[in-house]
Amino acid sequence: MKFGIKPATALAAATATLLALSACSGSPTGTATASSASGAAASGDGIVVYNAQHENLTGAWVDAFTKETGIKVTLRNGDDLEMSNQLSEEGKNSPADVFLTENSPAMVRIASAGLLAPVDQATLSQVPSQYRPSTGDWTGIAARSTVLAYNKGKLTADKLPKSLMDLADPAWKGRIGASTGGADFQAIVSAMLALKGEDATQKWLEAAKSNFKSYKDDTPVLAAVNAGEVDAGVLYHYYSFVDQAQTGENSKNVDLQYFKNQDPGAFVSVSGGAVLASSKKQAQAQQFLKFITGKAGQQVLQNGDSFEYTIGSDVPANSKLVPLKDLQAPSVDPAKLNSEKVTELMTKVGLL
Numbered sequence: 001m002k003f004g005i006k007p008a009t010a011l012a013a014a015t016a017t018l019l020a021l022s023a024c025s026g027s028p029t030g031t032a033t034a035s036s037a038s039g040a041a042a043s044g045d046g047i048v049v050y051n052a053q054h055e056n057l058t059g060a061w062v063d064a065f066t067k068e069t070g071i072k073v074t075l076r077n078g079d080d081l082e083m084s085n086q087l088s089e090e091g092k093n094s095p096a097d098v099f100l101t102e103n104s105p106a107m108v109r110i111a112s113a114g115l116l117a118p119v120d121q122a123t124l125s126q127v128p129s130q131y132r133p134s135t136g137d138w139t140g141i142a143a144r145s146t147v148l149a150y151n152k153g154k155l156t157a158d159k160l161p162k163s164l165m166d167l168a169d170p171a172w173k174g175r176i177g178a179s180t181g182g183a184d185f186q187a188i189v190s191a192m193l194a195l196k197g198e199d200a201t202q203k204w205l206e207a208a209k210s211n212f213k214s215y216k217d218d219t220p221v222l223a224a225v226n227a228g229e230v231d232a233g234v235l236y237h238y239y240s241f242v243d244q245a246q247t248g249e250n251s252k253n254v255d256l257q258y259f260k261n262q263d264p265g266a267f268v269s270v271s272g273g274a275v276l277a278s279s280k281k282q283a284q285a286q287q288f289l290k291f292i293t294g295k296a297g298q299q300v301l302q303n304g305d306s307f308e309y310t311i312g313s314d315v316p317a318n319s320k321l322v323p324l325k326d327l328q329a330p331s332v333d334p335a336k337l338n339s340e341k342v343t344e345l346m347t348k349v350g351l352l
Helices: 008-013 018-022 034-043 055-069 080-093 106-114 164-168 183-196 198-211 218-226 238-243 282-292 294-305 338-349
Strands: 047-051 074-075 096-101 139-151 176-178 212-214 233-238 252-258 268-276
Touching: 047 080, 047 198, 047 282, 055 074, 055 282, 055 294, 055 338, 080 106, 080 238, 106 183, 106 268, 139 218, 139 238, 139 282, 176 198, 176 218, 176 238, 183 198, 183 233, 183 268, 183 338, 198 218, 198 338, 218 233, 218 238, 218 252, 233 238, 268 282, 268 338, 282 294
Parallel strands: 047 074, 047 096, 176 212, 176 233
Antiparallel strands: 096 268, 139 233, 139 252, 139 268
16 A cells, blocks of 8 residues: 555645654656646657556655656656556556556566566566566566564564464454555565465465454555554554654554564565556667666765665665664565456455
């Protein structure tokens, strides 16, 4: 789940709320609808990016890229599901030149449809192999760690689960929050499927149906943990860091557990970047991808307010974050995250 996916008018009306805070300053200049994106493509004015990443982060990338290269960028913003559906429907007639995602499964879906061009080797070389797919038809651009956010007044370190898999225990019934319908949670389950197999994943999901309280997205999960509505919640690390950097009102009672030990709960989700095979501006699109994974682009991420992990060009992450090397994340090929099977399993057990 991402910040800033609501229309700009809705964000303006909600500036006093947590959602507006977590929207990270709303939509950047250049946000486009599908029709205006088509118009930009037809006019030959720069490149069109279908963006499911945080709008403020991508907006900062665009500003820096255009300043350096003079190449204009038109953004069409949405979430992983919306943007991947749009590309699937448009197919080879899409006006998009570049696709950016929050999580890997949406990118895997588009890659599996044969809609992506191979990424230039110079760009791939900027990103360590564990943060990009083995196929080479897209690359990681940022990353986020799975965590268990827990209420410090309700749980002490000795009472925390040792593994994400332990949350299937009936002792956790009604005590765990998650946005089970969200792309973030489904990406985490995709990693579990890759690591533990279908039977174990289905059993865990059946237990989650009983044990978990479901929320619309991850921001309310964090707020519920903070308020003691649930003892803990499964989400990505940056929700707490973003809240702490703003008011802290929805994370002051929260601490984060990093499962480590190659546990499914230590999964590091890779945000993806790709060039569409149908793009008529391959060179400019490849240049944009190289820029955001390069030193200048990764420094935008490092110094920004999204608190995601840098993964390219040896640029260290924000100093407030636990270093990636210390997370002891499991090895998962992003190309093998099976969102369709996850949707099937979650539907089967009644979570979707």
